[in-house]
Amino acid sequence: MPEGDSVHRAARRLQPLVGERLEAESPHPRAAVTGVAERVDGLRLEAVEAVGKNLLLRFEGRVVLRSHLRMRGRWFVRPRGSPVLGRPWLVLRGERLEAVQVNGPVLELSQRAVRRVGPDILARPPDLDAMVAGLRSQRPARAVGDALLDQRLVAGIGNMWRAEALWRAQVSPWRPLGEVGDDELRRVLEEAARMMRVSVDGARNGRAVYRKAGRHCPRCGERVRSRGQGDDNRIAYWCPRCQPGGEGPTGA
Ligand SMILES: [Zn+2]
Numbered sequence: 257m258p259e260g261d262s263v264h265r266a267a268r269r270l271q272p273l274v275g276e277r278l279e280a281e282s283p284h285p286r287a288a289v290t291g292v293a294e295r296v297d298g299l300r301l302e303a304v305e306a307v308g309k310n311l312l313l314r315f316e317g318r319v320v321l322r323s324h325l326r327m328r329g330r331w332f333v334r335p336r337g338s339p340v341l342g343r344p345w346l347v348l349r350g351e352r353l354e355a356v357q358v359n360g361p362v363l364e365l366s367q368r369a370v371r372r373v374g375p376d377i378l379a380r381p382p383d384l385d386a387m388v389a390g391l392r393s394q395r396p397a398r399a400v401g402d403a404l405l406d407q408r409l410v411a412g413i414g415n416m417w418r419a420e421a422l423w424r425a426q427v428s429p430w431r432p433l434g435e436v437g438d439d440e441l442r443r444v445l446e447e448a449a450r451m452m453r454v455s456v457d458g459a460r461n462g463r464a465v466y467r468k469a470g471r472h473c474p475r476c477g478e479r480v481r482s483r484g485q486g487d488d489n490r491i492a493y494w495c496p497r498c499q500p501g502g503e504g505p506t507g508a
Contacts, residue, residue: 260309260378260412261455266331267306268456269355270313273333274301276350284360287345292363296321301348308373308411313348324362331357377412378456382449388441391433399502400436401429401494402486404444413448419466419493421448423473429485429492431502465493473498 277300282293299315306312311331313321323331323346336354340347346357357363374390375383390409391400403409404418413421422429425443427436451461464474469482473495485492496503 259414259417259452260306260376261417261452263306263309263311263325263412264378264456266311266325267304269333270304270311270331272353273348273350273355274304276301279349281347281349282345283340283347284343284345287360287363290363292321292365293346295319295365296348306376306378306412308376308407309414310373319365322362322364323357326360326362328359329357329362330359331355373407373411374409375411377410377445377449378452382445384442384445384449387445388438391441392438394433396434397432399430399485400427400433400441400444401492403433404429404448405486405488405490410445412452415490416463416466417448417452420451420461420464421445422499423465423475423493423495424451426498428496428499428502429494435502465495467493469493 277298278296280293280297282288282290287293296315296319299317299319301313301315303314304311309324311323313323315321323329333353333355336349336352338354342358344356344358345360345363348355375386387410391403394403394409401418401422404413405415418429421444424447425440427440427444454461465480468480471480472478473480476495476497478495478497480493480495482491482493484490
């Protein structure tokens with residue numbers, strides 16, 4: 257699943273097209289009906305930025321195109337006129353390069369949804385005070401791991417970085433927010449921001465717990481556990497020895 261860092265990398269790939277007037281086309285029928293390509297065709301691209309998991313393409317005339325990649329969406333940039341494989345949602349052609357968006361599914365000319373997004377974990381610097389305040393606004397019984405995926409509170413953290421940041425900060429995803437100190441919340445957010453920034457810059461971190469259920473924790477050797485968490489049942493990964501507490505009656 258694209259996380260904030262992959263959206264930031266997409267924004268970086270698209271930078272060479274900024275400043276150009278672009279030809280736009282939507283070969284995919286579901287994208288064509290949105291009318292997005294016609295609306296931006298011929299406009300100058302003024303900026304591309306990542307906001308949480310959204311990619312915002314700002315065109316002249318205050319036209320903003322929002323692209324959310326959901327599970328499978330991708331943006332790539334290649335020389336203009338390269339053969340088209342499949343049916344991209346959107347092709348934006350500049351003089352020498354073209355940007356191609358495949359597997360949608362969110363492409364719209366609206367900023368309304370973006371306003372509901374919380375402070376971006378990849379902002380420079382991230383607004384940790386606002387994130388902690390957002391987390392504190394939740395009911396105290398809400399599990400910290402669940403709250404970290406709530407894009408209204410912290411934008412950009414996905415399942416993998418959630419698991420890795422909690423492990424590094426030694427905070428169990430199952431602990432209720434009311435029992436997690438501000439210093440611990442800050443440490444989790446700092447770890448997420450630091451690892452994701454490294455990832456944006458192209459380096460690869462080894463994973464300690466994400467998708468490592470049953471393997472040994474690199475810090476203490478205990479076996480990593482996994483279980484679905486929250487309304488969306490996203491899988492949480494944690495070490496029950498390094499990240500104790502909060503598992504409730506069904507826990508170890
Ligand atoms: Zn451990």
